[in-house]
Amino acid sequence: MHLSLKYAKVIVAGLLGSLISAAAHNSDFIEGPNGKLCYVLQLPRGFDKTRDKCPLVIVMHGVMSNMDVPPSPRFARKLVRQGYAVLRFDFNAQGRSEGDVLKCTIQSEIADARAVYDFARSLPFVSSVVLLGHSQGGAVAGMLAGQLEQEGLAPDALVLMAPGAVLKDYALEGRFLGVKCDPVNPPEYVQVYWYKFSREYILSAQTLPIYEVSALYQGPVCIVHGSDDAIVPVKYSDRYAGIYRNCEYTVIPREHHLFTTRPAQSDAPFLAFLLRLFPRP
DSSP states (O other), X not given: OOHXXXXXXXXXXXXXXXHHHHHHSOEEEEEEBTEEEEEEEEOOTTOOTTTOOEEEEEEEOOTTOOTTSTTHHHHHHHHHXXXXXXXEEOOTTSTTOOOOGGGOOHHHHHHHHHHHHHHHHHOTTEEXXXXXXXXXXXXXXXXXXXXHHHTTOOOSEEEEESOOTHHHHXXXXXXXXXXXXXSSSOOSEEEETTEEEEHHHHHHHTTOOHHHXXXXXXXXXXXXXXXXXXXXXXXXXXXXXXXXXXXXXXXXXXXXXXXXXXXXXXHHHHHHHHHHHXXXX
16 A cells, blocks of 8 residues: 555544544633634543642644544543643644634744744643644644754754654655645645645745754754654654764664554653653652
8 A cells, every 4th residue: 555545544543532532521722823722621630720740742733634543542541641731732623623724834834833932831730841743743743842952942852753853855756745836935734635735835934944943952852753654754853863962862673654553662762751751650
């Protein structure tokens, strides 16, 4: 089966499953720079927001996706079981968040993530904030962490799961999961199944300083990547690992982009990383 078709089928299954997840969790909205952002806050069992404190992990999903599409819900479940609060959210024009997909760029998603970060920091029961991003959400998380470091507001830790720095090369080459376009003069949008990569997205991604901004972050970093990831080849995480001074990097053998082949082995590095930094009762 063609790679992009396999990827799309997994995402579609997750999109359908998100309807069940939406009913199972109480969602709410915060005001973002591009409209209202839908989020779900999950707390450890028995946690009392008026009395207890705990670290909070912000989980950022990938492109063509939303917060209820794998692997984000699994990350959240395991983190909550370990005693962490988790805040998942939909980027603008994704899932249940407002916005126009033709105005979506990496920069707009960084702005969304910043609004969520500021909200998380304002919660009285939060002792520390961790950014965890998968795929394009990883590229966003890394750049946001670097920007926040420059402002003296850095997150307490950063977890990158198959971070999608490849998006810049996709834009420069004019190819998106098997669909091609002229990268110099792209059309209004490139249609990939149900999703539209806008001209603005493509042109802005071509000059995006992904590694340069991400490298500004000085805190602890955990990177996990599958050796058989064909959407974001592992060489992109190899480069990420080289820009950080305090980094734990694990390549999972025979694992793919959505971390569904060996989930326990894929999740173990970031769970152990966080438990060392933020021990839970």
